[in-house]
Amino acid sequence: MIIWGSTGRESTCASGDFFCPTCRRDTEYGHQRVQRYFTLYFIPLFPMNTVGEYVKCYSCGGQYSTEILDIPREQIRALIEPWICGRCGNNNAAEYGECLGCRSPRRLAARPQQSRIAPPSDDDDIIEAESV
Structure with a gap:
């Protein structure tokens, strides 16, 4: 009888410092990746797919989407x-x-935006002259 299946495993793929919204200060984080592994007799052999990724604060244990690193x-x-x-x-x-x-x-509070109005060019004068 062969016993096979799958299991999930977490691994840390990166780490660093970020501003944690729960701790309200800069603290260390771990970028965690959860992968599904093929198992044979309850031994994980190889990863089949990535289930998800998240950021974990090492101070409070909070878990956040990876986009928090870009904010x-x-x-x-x-x-x-x-x-x-x-x-x-x-x-x-x-x-x-x-x-x-x-x-x-x-x-x-909105960031100041750059003006989208372009300075007039010589082509604009030609178009106005033709339309009159």
């Missing part, structure tokens, strides 16, 4: 700190997307 510290802080409504001045907890007082949506 700047300031943006994470803005999302986890309480906020004040610009319309009515009500203090709101971070988890609410709209003001509890006036129901206006939360507006995060």
Whole structure:
């Protein structure tokens, strides 16, 4: 009788420092990868596929999507700190997307955007002259 099957195994594929939203400070993390292994007599032999990946904080044990490594510290802080409504001045907890007082949506500070208007070129003058 042959006993075969599969099992999941975690492995750390990278590590470093990141800003943890739960700890609210820079701390060490492990980039974990979960893979499904083929087993024969309960011995894992080879990986069959990758089930998923996540980031694990070594301080608090929190698990986050890998996209958290790409988000700047300031943006994470803005999302986890309480906020004040610009319309009515009500203090709101971070988890609410709209003001509890006036129901206006939360507006995060926007980055200054570059102007999308291009300076006029010589071709623009020609087009205007032809259309008149």
